[in-house]
Amino acid sequence: MEARKDLLSPSSEDDDDDLGEPATSKGNSEGVKRGSRDDKTGGKAGTADEDREGQGLPLAVAASATGDDETGEPEILAHAAAKEFIGVLAEAGIGAEGEGLEERSEDDDDAGVRVGEKRPDDDKGEGGEGVVGVGVRASDDADDELGEAGQGGGSGGGGAAAGLRGSADDDGGGDSNETEGGGAGGRAAGLRGSADDDGGDVADGRSDPSAATSAEKDEDQAEEGDGLGSRASSTDVKQIGQRIRARSRRLDSLATGDESVAAAGGAAADARALVATTPTGGGDADRVSLVWMGPSASDGLWREPGEGSLWAEAFSRLRLTRWKPQHVSESCRIPCGHWNTASLPDGKSGAPPPILAREQAGFQxxxxxxxxxxxxxxxxxxxxxISWHPQMVQPLRGAHGFKETGRYSPGVALGANKLGLRLAAFPFIEEHENFATGxxxxxxxxxxxxxxxxxxxxNPHAKIVFxxxxxxxxxxxxxxxxxxxxxxxNGFPSVVRDSVRKTRDCFASHMGESHSHKPFEFGAGGAGQLTLSEEDENALKYFYNSSGRCGTSNDPGHIIRKGIYYFQVLxxxxxxxxxxxxxxxxxxxxxxxxxxxEEVYRFLGLxxxxxxxxxxxxxxxxxxxxxxKKINAESFKALQDFYEPFNKKLYQLLGRDLGWEKNTFKLREASETVVSFWERFGADNAHASEGWLQEQAQPMGFLAP
Ligand SMILES: Nc1ncnc2c1ncn2[C@@H]1O[C@H](COP(=O)(O)OS(=O)(=O)O)[C@@H](OP(=O)(O)O)[C@H]1O
Known part of the structure; x- marks a missing residue:
């Protein structure tokens, strides 16, 4: 981490001081979730990043600006860079009330590459100014709201800061009344404000240079907050400038540990950048690239900045080099499946016009x-x-583990109208590049x-790993x-007792005994697909619909049901x-x-x-x-008995015995001894701890299976 920090910016030492206090971030599952989230982030990116150096492949590591609450060690990588970068932009006139801002041409053929560039006002008369890819986005935490309570959708904290953009959810705290949601978007210039059409906070903002031609038409829509954005007027630029300065202040105040800033929406805390390095051996050993990610990335910020562009200048001032995807071997190419745009509506329905999504989806x-x-x-x-692999680029989930975009959860971003929302959660990768995301x-x-x-x-080429x-x-x-x-x-034993009985009764009465316990009959279709009988399919449907019916109020997190893997994997x-x-x-x-x-990598073709x-x-x-209220012998056994038939069906489906039934032990004594055993080893280690069993568990009352 230290080495990386030094490389990042001349002022990184200052940043270090500033960041002495850990940043906080918000999440709707404080307590339990917070503890685990820290473990998810807690400096892991840096560690992994350093570990990968010297492997002869480019690294692509998303770095977070959050701190680790437990260790107090801030993840300063992106934060330092964010501050630096904003400074660079400000110096160049971006954010200074239009000064130095010039509109870019719509027929610029490498628009994405030149994002942020100051350039002559070549063909646009109107206003004579615009701004490209500027503004900082931080999205609030819609993902935390996913699904039912207890399904663990959110991992605390919010979406990634994403390149530089203005958005309606700019504060991440629900400031949806901010005017920039519609009016301030500078689409022709690559900047857009977005309104959240989803009722949540996952913003759909992307800049799309190709959409410049419809900028005027879109301006009205942008004012209505339709998420399209428009060419930046001088007023817009002024607002954008104000936002950038405000954002910069937030970063500053967050750096001193100002809780109120994070509480106001955690915007700055979510600032994130993508850092790509060229590792040792390639001649560029000590270089680090920083690419801003997020919706803006989808219009090309992901690519190498053009010569003389502001991005190039920023890279140079930050002593960053550029991303070099060509270092990845051609032999490990991951098939690129393009988004399905076939069913996109024509945009007349009042839904967000799909033009951005359609055009972009065609090559992302x-x-x-x-x-x-x-x-x-x-x-x-x-x-x-998986994400750690040099060929993988994380989705833009935010600062907390790069997991849980939730964009394929019904109600979040599914459906043709929301293709843009899905696109916006993932980095821009083109077919010719040997990278993939997930x-x-x-x-x-x-x-x-x-x-x-x-x-x-x-994506018909998608692969699934459980x-x-x-x-x-x-x-x-x-x-x-x-x-x-x-x-x-509710203690665990009582939850198990209650929920196991009700779930079993429920399945038996609705699916019939055969489907609650006996293997399905299915024929194999092409490519290993399964053809289910009508009866089996009904049972599968029943499993998914049974959430409300077969659970119990004693088990609000459905912890029993979630372990019936058979139906889910099926x-x-x-x-x-x-x-x-x-x-x-x-x-x-x-x-x-x-x-x-390594097996997983092989399966994925990495x-x-x-x-x-x-x-x-x-x-x-x-x-x-x-x-x-902890697990005891009775609940352990009740669960094993309950799961066994479903496990067996799973093994049959997979053609592989996972042997979970062996994860058990015989008891002689009281349940509190069980507790100490579990706390020490965990259930899935029970069969693997023979040595301990002999030395300690047996005298305590355990017998090896
Ligand atoms: N490498 C490795 N191998 C095996 N097990 C591991 C590993 N890393 C984490 N863990 C354990 O996984 C548990 C967390 O699972 P998830 O990350 O899926 O949790 S979550 O649903 O995303 O919240 C959590 O289990 P518990 O600690 O028992 O709760 C982690 O300890």
């Missing part, structure tokens, strides 16, 4: 890797292990049966994680086929981490890289649960 690769869960199954680790949102697995189809529609964990261990982990939503009153294999779905046992991620991650130094992530901190 859709996300091609998905980690849909399972929640508490080490999905964060798995997604980071998404890891655990709600995708359980929330809605239609998610896989929606993903497939956007991290599945012994469902008994998963449930206990989830319970600890969601201890707050159980209102600290749903994805049904859509993607066996060949495109990989199931990783979380226990393998722990015990055979290197080999398992070049082999050294993965020996990845570390566990998102470890649940010990919650303050009274002993009698």
């Amino acid at each position: 690769c859709a996300p091609s890797v998905f980690v849909p869960g399972t929640q508490k199954g080490a999905s964060t680790f798995l997604f980071h292990a 998404d890891g949102s655990v709600v995708y697995m359980i929330q809605n049966m239609d998610v896989p189809e929606a993903i497939l529609a956007d 991290a599945l964990r012994d469902p008994v261990a998963r449930a206990w982990s989830d319970f600890r994680f969601l201890w707050n939503i159980y209102s600290r009153t 749903n994805w294999i049904r859509v993607f086929g066996r060949d495109n779905v990989m199931v990783v046992d979380s226990a393998d991620l722990k015990s055979r981490q290197k080999e398992t991650v 070049c082999p890289v050294d993965v020996s130094r990845l570390e566990p992530e998102n470890v649940t901190p010990p919650p303050n649960i009274p002993d009698h």
